[in-house]
Amino acid sequence: MSVPLLHLRNVSRRYPMRRGLLGRTVDVRAVDGVSLTVERGRTLGLVGESGSGKSTTGRLALGLEAPDAGDVLFQGAPLPPPDSREWRRLRSRMQMIYQDPLGALDRRLPIMEQTREPFDVHGLGEPKDRDAMALALLQSVGLRADQGRRYPHELSGGQRQRAVVARALATKPDLLVCDEPVSALDVSIQAQLINLFVDLQHEFDLSLLFISHDLKVIRQVSHRVAVMYLGRIVEEGEADLLLQAPAHPYTQALVSAAPMPGRRSRPRIVLEGDPPNPAARPSGCAFHPRCPAARARCRVESPALLPLPDGRRAACHVAHDEPRLLKAAG
Numbered sequence: 001m002s003v004p005l006l007h008l009r010n011v012s013r014r015y016p017m018r019r020g021l022l023g024r025t026v027d028v029r030a031v032d033g034v035s036l037t038v039e040r041g042r043t044l045g046l047v048g049e050s051g052s053g054k055s056t057t058g059r060l061a062l063g064l065e066a067p068d069a070g071d072v073l074f075q076g077a078p079l080p081p082p083d084s085r086e087w088r089r090l091r092s093r094m095q096m097i098y099q100d101p102l103g104a105l106d107r108r109l110p111i112m113e114q115t116r117e118p119f120d121v122h123g124l125g126e127p128k129d130r131d132a133m134a135l136a137l138l139q140s141v142g143l144r145a146d147q148g149r150r151y152p153h154e155l156s157g158g159q160r161q162r163a164v165v166a167r168a169l170a171t172k173p174d175l176l177v178c179d180e181p182v183s184a185l186d187v188s189i190q191a192q193l194i195n196l197f198v199d200l201q202h203e204f205d206l207s208l209l210f211i212s213h214d215l216k217v218i219r220q221v222s223h224r225v226a227v228m229y230l231g232r233i234v235e236e237g238e239a240d241l242l243l244q245a246p247a248h249p250y251t252q253a254l255v256s257a258a259p260m261p262g263r264r265s266r267p268r269i270v271l272e273g274d275p276p277n278p279a280a281r282p283s284g285c286a287f288h289p290r291c292p293a294a295r296a297r298c299r300v301e302s303p304a305l306l307p308l309p310d311g312r313r314a315a316c317h318v319a320h321d322e323p324r325l326l327k328a329a330g
């Protein structure tokens with residue numbers, strides 16, 4: 001079996017959080033025992049509500065933060081400590097795309113210069129060739145030479161994000177971690193950027209960890225999908241299978257809110273209760289206060305993420321013990 005490009009093995013990350021102004025400090029489990037794999041040339045979509053731990057997982061995957069427990073393996077080897085020389089060397093093969101391209105770009109430099117910068121920093125190519133290399137990158141993401149001469153504030157949001165992607169590709173990375181990269185864009189521009197990611201994946205043989213709260217976006221880019229709730233993966237599997245027949249009640253609710261074009265829409269599942277608060281994790285299955293299928297057992301016993309007969313993994317007592325009940329509801 002080939003070694004996956006990226007493997008998170010039982011990774012956890014906690015942060016201290018003070019409850020109220022004078023309250024005591026508690027440890028919040030932002031990421032709690034997460035195991036994920038990104039294969040070469042494939043996209044793993046990571047979806048969940050705000051506060052579910054997706055962005056922390058992305059930072060752990062890149063080694064921007066070290067986990068409190070568990071391992072992050074890149075091509076089978078543990079990531080070096082953050083900011084070590086070995087880690088900085090490896091970082092050129094792993095790039096991050098954030099939601100806000102303006103924050104990721106230098107407002108004082110034209111796009112072309114910023115795209116050339118990684119070539120200068122890493123000594124890639126001959127100095128006399130680097131402008132042409134930068135221009136070729138800009139063209140590969142759909143930007144023209146005249147747009148390369150502009151400053152970030154002179155471009156639209158979509159063009160800025162294209163410029164960020166071009167610069168990220170300069171070091172020929174193997175992995176892109178994209179954290180809500182299209183969330184700030186208009187829907188029509190979102191579609192163009194999503195197509196760009198799909199095209200670039202083929203052209204540059206990229207692996208993507210694509211993070212979004214929006215299942216419609218995740219559906220368009222992902223080969224596999226992992227659903228996160230309150231710091232844990234609750235369902236993970238091949239995108240087609242998981243999105244057409246979700247097994248976990250939380251995934252079912254997400255899918256019902258984002259019906260697939262051309263598919264018979266099912267009644268929307270409206271989740272009761274408050275959105276998740278990582279500082280007040282419910283007992284047992286953390287989803288039980290909002291789950292329409294909850295049983296008495298769910299309040300006391302936390303379900304493990306276990307394989308189902310069709311190969312996906314789900315963390316739900318009912319999905320494993322009474323799957324017909326959930327199929328009828330989903």
Ligand code: SF4
Pocket residue numbers: 248249250285286287288291292293294295298303315316317318319
């Ligand atoms: Fe719902 Fe129980 Fe399954 Fe949790 S374990 S998702 S509460 S049915």
